Amino acid sequence: xxxxxxxxxxxxxxxxxxxxxxxxxxxxxxxxxxxxxxxxxxxxxxxxxxxxxxxxxxxxxxxxxxxxxxxxxxxxxxxxxxxxxxxxxxxxxxxxxxxxxxxxxxxxxxxxxxxxxxxxxxxxxxxxxxxxxxxxxxxxxxxxxxxxxxxxxxxxxxxxxxxxxxxxxxxxxxxxxxxxxxxxxxxxxxxxxxxxxxxxxxxxxxxxxxxxxxxxxxxxxxxxxxxxxxxxxxxxxxxxxxxxxxxxxxxxxxxxxxxxxxxxxxxxxxxxxxxxxxxxxxxxxxxxxxxxxxxxxxxxxxxxxxxxxxxxxxxxxxxxxxxxxxxxxxxxxxxxxxxxxxxxxxxxxxxxxxxxxxxxxxxxxxxxxxxxxxxxxxxxxxxxxxxxxxxxxxxxxxxxxxxxxxxxxxxxxxxxxxxxxxxxxxx
Amino acid sequence: xxxxxxxxxxxxxxxxxxxxxxxxxxxxxxxxxxxxxxxxxxxxxxxxxxxxxxxxxxxxxxxxxxxxxxxxxxxxxxxxxxxxxxxxxxxxxxxxxxxxxxxxxxxxxxxxxxxxxxxxxxxxxxxxxxxxxxxxxxxxxxxxxxxxxxxxxxxxxxxxxxxxxxxxxxxxxxxxxxxxxxxxxxxxxxxxxxxxxxxxxxxxxxxxxxxxxxxxxxxxxxxxxxxxxxxxxxxxxxxxxxxxxxxxxxxxxxxxxxxxxxxxxxxxxxxxxxxxxxxxxxxxxxxxxxxxxxxxxxxxxxxxxxxxxxxxxxxxxxxxxxxxxxxxxxxxxxxxxxxxxxxxxxxxxxxxxxxxxxxxxxxxxxxxxxxxxxxxxxxxxxxxxxxxxxxxxxxxxxxxxxxxxxxxxxxxxxxxxxxxxxxxxxx
Numbered sequence: 001x002x003x004x005x006x007x008x009x010x011x012x013x014x015x016x017x018x019x020x021x022x023x024x025x026x027x028x029x030x031x032x033x034x035x036x037x038x039x040x041x042x043x044x045x046x047x048x049x050x051x052x053x054x055x056x057x058x059x060x061x062x063x064x065x066x067x068x069x070x071x072x073x074x075x076x077x078x079x080x081x082x083x084x085x086x087x088x089x090x091x092x093x094x095x096x097x098x099x100x101x102x103x104x105x106x107x108x109x110x111x112x113x114x115x116x117x118x119x120x121x122x123x124x125x126x127x128x129x130x131x132x133x134x135x136x137x138x139x140x141x142x143x144x145x146x147x148x149x150x151x152x153x154x155x156x157x158x159x160x161x162x163x164x165x166x167x168x169x170x171x172x173x174x175x176x177x178x179x180x181x182x183x184x185x186x187x188x189x190x191x192x193x194x195x196x197x198x199x200x201x202x203x204x205x206x207x208x209x210x211x212x213x214x215x216x217x218x219x220x221x222x223x224x225x226x227x228x229x230x231x232x233x234x235x236x237x238x239x240x241x242x243x244x245x246x247x248x249x250x251x252x253x254x255x256x257x258x259x260x261x262x263x264x265x266x267x268x269x270x271x272x273x274x275x276x277x278x279x280x281x282x283x284x285x286x287x288x289x290x291x292x293x294x295x296x297x298x299x300x301x302x303x304x305x306x307x308x309x310x311x312x313x314x315x316x317x318x319x320x321x322x323x324x325x326x327x328x329x330x331x332x333x334x335x336x337x338x339x340x341x342x343x344x345x346x347x348x349x350x351x352x353x354x355x356x357x358x359x360x361x362x363x364x365x366x367x368x369x370x371x372x373x374x375x376x377x378x379x380x381x382x383x384x385x386x387x388x389x390x391x392x393x394x395x396x397x398x399x400x401x402x403x404x405x406x407x408x409x410x411x412x413x414x415x416x417x418x419x420x421x422x423x424x425x426x427x
Numbered sequence: 428x429x430x431x432x433x434x435x436x437x438x439x440x441x442x443x444x445x446x447x448x449x450x451x452x453x454x455x456x457x458x459x460x461x462x463x464x465x466x467x468x469x470x471x472x473x474x475x476x477x478x479x480x481x482x483x484x485x486x487x488x489x490x491x492x493x494x495x496x497x498x499x500x501x502x503x504x505x506x507x508x509x510x511x512x513x514x515x516x517x518x519x520x521x522x523x524x525x526x527x528x529x530x531x532x533x534x535x536x537x538x539x540x541x542x543x544x545x546x547x548x549x550x551x552x553x554x555x556x557x558x559x560x561x562x563x564x565x566x567x568x569x570x571x572x573x574x575x576x577x578x579x580x581x582x583x584x585x586x587x588x589x590x591x592x593x594x595x596x597x598x599x600x601x602x603x604x605x606x607x608x609x610x611x612x613x614x615x616x617x618x619x620x621x622x623x624x625x626x627x628x629x630x631x632x633x634x635x636x637x638x639x640x641x642x643x644x645x646x647x648x649x650x651x652x653x654x655x656x657x658x659x660x661x662x663x664x665x666x667x668x669x670x671x672x673x674x675x676x677x678x679x680x681x682x683x684x685x686x687x688x689x690x691x692x693x694x695x696x697x698x699x700x701x702x703x704x705x706x707x708x709x710x711x712x713x714x715x716x717x718x719x720x721x722x723x724x725x726x727x728x729x730x731x732x733x734x735x736x737x738x739x740x741x742x743x744x745x746x747x748x749x750x751x752x753x754x755x756x757x758x759x760x761x762x763x764x765x766x767x768x769x770x771x772x773x774x775x776x777x778x779x780x781x782x783x784x785x786x787x788x789x790x791x792x793x794x795x796x797x798x799x800x801x802x803x804x805x806x807x808x809x810x811x812x813x814x815x816x817x818x819x820x821x822x823x824x825x826x827x828x829x830x831x832x833x834x835x836x837x838x839x840x841x842x843x844x845x846x847x848x849x850x851x852x853x854x
Contacts (some may be wrong), residue, residue: 051482100527263498288529
């Protein structure tokens with residue numbers, strides 16, 4: 001294939017004519033497709049239908065300590081749920097608190113608590129002139145929305161295939177006491193699918209923050225979400241590394257079963273040092289009468305243990321792996337060698353990250369939308385929705401059917417080509 | 428019966444000797460009973476076991492708009508859940524947002540949001556020198572814990588059988604812009620079981636607060652929790668009254684199914700003006716990926732409609748009415764005419780409120796504890812745990828079995844008598 005940047009103006013104009021026609025043909029189809037959110041498909045949800053059954057038909061509804069899960073009590077999770085989520089999180093159950101249906105909600109509440117009450121006895125952030133967070137970019141839009149909502153200044157840190165630029169992280173964190181946290185999706189990151197290297201995790205564990213209340217927000221959303229059985233990324237366990245480094249309190253590790261069982265009807269957990277968990281519990285016991293223990297029991301009864309989870313995740317992988325491969329095939333075939341885009345090839349998680357030529361992402365997403373294909377908004381992967389290069393686009397291949405996905409991916413590549421030609425022609 | 432206050436010292440000493448013996452006998456039994464929390468009994472929980480079944484066996488899991496309740500989406504509740512909780516709350520579904528499993532959590536979050544972001548565009552409370560709440564007393568301990576947690580100054584307002592002292596409420600609210608809210612349990616109040624009169628509700632609706640961001644926290648926790656079919660309290664619907672009074676935004680009305688279906692596995696709702704709900708939604712869409720829609724569906728499928736709820740609540744009443752009557756009988760028989768205590772006779776809710784002679788409540792609760800009967804801590808029904816008269820004790824009769832309850836109530840009356848005699852003897 002010839003690189004677009006090496007084409008003459010005449011060649012580009014001819015190409016544009018051809019692409020305009022393709023785009024017009026697509027629009028005429030009146031498509032309505034969605035590659036915007038990391039939503040499991042219906043067939044993935046069907047995998048967990050046994051959850052509807054495990055508490056039916058007169059099942060015992062007491063947890064292993066004899067507490068009736070239907071009644072009040074047990075604020076921080078039934079023991080068997082702590083054990084299951086502990087296994088998923090690779091930490092001891094005593095370092096686990098079980099929450100409700102949304103780990104995002106736990107992250108939000110952690111920031112809210114830090115604003116009003118401070119972290120482990122430190123000054124509440126709402127009393128400080130300035131609070132800042134480091135944001136590896138591209139990253140997860142809903143993380144950035146939380147920090148923006150609380151008026152926290154966000155500083156972009158470039159991502160690499162090894163994780164965030166740790167030279168920059170170490171320098172900023174050690175120099176500026178206003179920096180109180182960093183958002184991390186350390187495994188199969190959103191949107192690139194990168195997994196932090198062992199060296200990166202160790203450097204995180206050994207940070208020397210200027211702020212005593214600095215915390216790493218370690219959102220391990222995709223810890224068991226592999227696409228391949230034989231070729232998986234490995235992530236060093238951060239709590240262990242932090243303890244070794246004499247930094248036991250520096251990290252909050254979040255997880256949930258949203259993309260294991262049911263989005264919206266899963267259970268979430270935090271893994272952290274006992275001192276941090278004490279801080280969480282103080283808030284929890286005022287905030288709530290406790291979380292849904294029947295749903296905790298439902299998860300434990302259905303998955304049983306970590307092996308049950310892995311077995312279940314293999315079924316998810318069998319459904320979504322072909323979707324990732326389909327999109328990657330189309331990107332390779334249609335865009336390979338053209339020099340108008342780069343993309344990641346993740347081994348797990350929910351996303352493919354695409355980088356267009358500078359200044360093209362918004363145009364591509366707008367064109368796709370006009371042709372009936374909804375993508376995540378351009379810029380969404382950056383704080384304040386501002387991608388300085390207007391280049392990154394998140395592709396979420398899981399929700400559409402294979403047939404829909406093929407169409408959507410085709411629309412996408414046509415839009416990429418067209419927007420690139422327009423850019424090169426200076427339009 | 429002779430009043431204790433009219434007894435001679437000799438009579439009191441003789442009585443004390445007798446009571447000491449009774450108390451020693453009780454302690455020798457090694458009881459372990461609990462009348463402390465408003466927990467449904469196991470037989471009450473059994474009433475909702477159909478909930479375990481309604482989503483099993485291949486049930487349809489889409490809500491009426493066709494959304495798959497297993498997946499992400501629908502941040503503020505599925506339509507049929509809004510309708511059901513709307514019926515329970517006596518407001519249109521468009522004035523309802525459905526939350527997770529704990530209305531207390533929604534109240535907490537409402538205060539947290541007001542602290543960090545303010546109410547409908549007003550200054551965040553964390554930026555103000557002083558924020559105050561009115562607290563009708565005796566009241567619900569967990570309300571007071573929330574306001575205490577956020578450093579909000581609490582002002583006691585005496586309760587009457589008609590509701591809070593409205594002269595005091597009107598005066599304080601109209602004069603002091605630092606007063607931002609009032610905690611209300613308007614029907615079968617916690618702990619007295621009082622229901623606010625129509626006049627009280629109308630005076631609430633017509634408040635003229637000095638603070639534009641003053642809100643009535645109307646925790647309608649016991650709206651359908653009657654003990655008797657034929658003799659029920661009636662509460663005027665506050666949103667309607669506020670709208671009529673030109674005060675549509677002054678109230679947040681909370682409800683939940685915690686004591687209808689399962690404590691901890693119920694669903695909660697807020698009813699409020701559209702402007703208030705917009706304020707709630709702005710926060711929600713950053714805070715969470717949405718609440719558990721399967722549990723919403725579970726409730727709708729099981730209860731179907733308001734008539735289904737009422738039918739279900741009659742079954743609850745059949746279980747707990749004898750418990751209330753048993754305790755009231757023992758109080759009447761054992762303490763009637765002695766002049767050492769007064770108590771309420773509620774027609775619904777979860778509690779009986781007992782007022783001892785001044786300065787006796789702590790001693791009574793301590794004595795009961797020593798004899799193996801856990802009561803709600805004396806003082807818990809007041810802000811900061813401080814009952815200025817050391818007199819109020821909350822009795823929660825629902826959780827123990829009839830047999831346990833009879834024992835516990837007997838222990839309680841002996842402790843009341845003994846503490847009263849000690850008081851009169853100046854011990």
